[in-house]
Amino acid sequence: MKDEHIFIVRCGEVALKGMNKPYFERMLVERIKKLLKKFGDVSVKRHEGLIFVRADAALDKNALIKEISKVFGVASISPAVECESTMEAIGEAAVAYMLEAIEERGIKTFKVEAKRADKNFPVKSPDIGRQIGAVVLKGCKVLKVDVHDPDCLLFVDVRHDKSYIYQDKIQGFGGLPLGTTGKGLSLLSGGIDSPVATWMMAKRGMMIEAVHFHSYPYTSQRAQEKVEELASIVATYCGRFRMHVINLLPIQEQIVQNCPEEETTILVRRFMMRIAEKIARKTGCGMLITGENLGQVASQTAEALVVTDASVAMPVMRPLIAMDKVDIMDKAQEIGTYETSIQPYEDCCTVFLPKHPVTKPKLDRILASESRLDCDALIDAAVEADEVIDIFPR
Ligand code: ATP
Ligand code: MG
Secondary structure: OOOEEEEEEEEOHHHHOHHHHHHHHHHHHHHHHHHHHHHOOEEEEEEOOEEEEEEEOOOOHHHHHHHHHOOOOEEEEEEEEEEEOOHHHHHHHHHHHHHHHHHHHOOOEEEEEEEEOOOOOOOOHHHHHHHHHHHHHHHOOOOEEOOOOOOEEEEEEEOOOEEEEEOOOEEOOOOOOOOOOOEEEEEOOOOOHHHHHHHHHHHOOOEEEEEEEEOOOOOOHHHHHHHHHHHHHHHHHHOOEEEEEEEOHHHHHHHHHHOOHHHHHHHHHHHHHHHHHHHHHHHOOOEEEOOOOOOOOHHHOHHHHHHHHOOOOOOEEOOOOOOOHHHHHHHHHHHOOHHHHOOOOOOHHHOOOOOOOOOOOOHHHHHHHHOOOOHHHHHHHHHHOOEEEEEOOO
């Protein structure tokens, strides 16, 4: 009967944006189109405050849903059936829909929830519900009505030209469409935290560019491949992005030779931030993003974060700052980065790790240590040697 899949896509917060609403919705439609391009002939259109996705019935419905749910700004998705806006047509479609649901899921009870977006439709919502319920009962003898805890809540959405019948509301991630809130440069390591932090900022509509630091040959080629793999998982949500790969070893060696051992980590972090800031300014990124989390390690005490922050003038977004590790891990599982993150490869931060890192660094002492180095030249050389790679969705 069906020659196409129809999905009703609802945009959560996007709908609240007042005057900007059409812009946000247009961006959302563009993002969905982009992500579904690989499926071929799929149409994505705005209509009466909803987004309708239509795709060939031969395509895998679940794969389509999975892809749509990854688009930031999508609150929920419902696979739906479309019919003419007459009580007769709606009744017929509802019966056909329920017969299929009985066969597929062994549904025994139902309730109709009707809504009339077209206020000129001659039947009022509660009456639509009652009348369609009666038609379904007649057409599907095994079914009973249960208004309190039905197996199937059947939605009937009556609109001006067509009506829609659906059951499931599959949750999306919410957030805002990509590209609606500028661009940020994410400091992406191979750990659990920074991919989650990147994902969270992208979810708020931010385009992503990334920088990764390594200490080759102390860190391996495989460690970098792991980061590229993580980045490509993040790219399945935020689309293709650029990653700057920087060798930090020359700077680390200078620090080790000239500065107190216990300050190594914080000094390295300040260099990372300054290099990142420089790249950000060159590439049109308005802020930096890190996976830092208050109190997690020596370099993330409140004092250390203050000293890290003081190295740059650009705002640093730390979306994980107040999250518990278990919650960050859950998020990593949910978005699919966890398994890759826990692969045991060394990070540049673990090279030259001091035995007793300073946990309450004082800015004046750190600045004194840095005065022994030619910071500007070191930073310029690192940025100069920047290797840029394109990250594609996995
Ligand atoms: P993650 O799990 O993200 O690696 P972490 O808990 O290991 O974080 P740190 O190693 O102290 O914490 O790093 C804090 C943040 O600094 C990271 O979340 C990331 O944003 C950035 N960072 C650390 N190492 C690198 C790296 N090699 N390249 C780019 N950014 C890095
Ligand atoms: Mg790390």
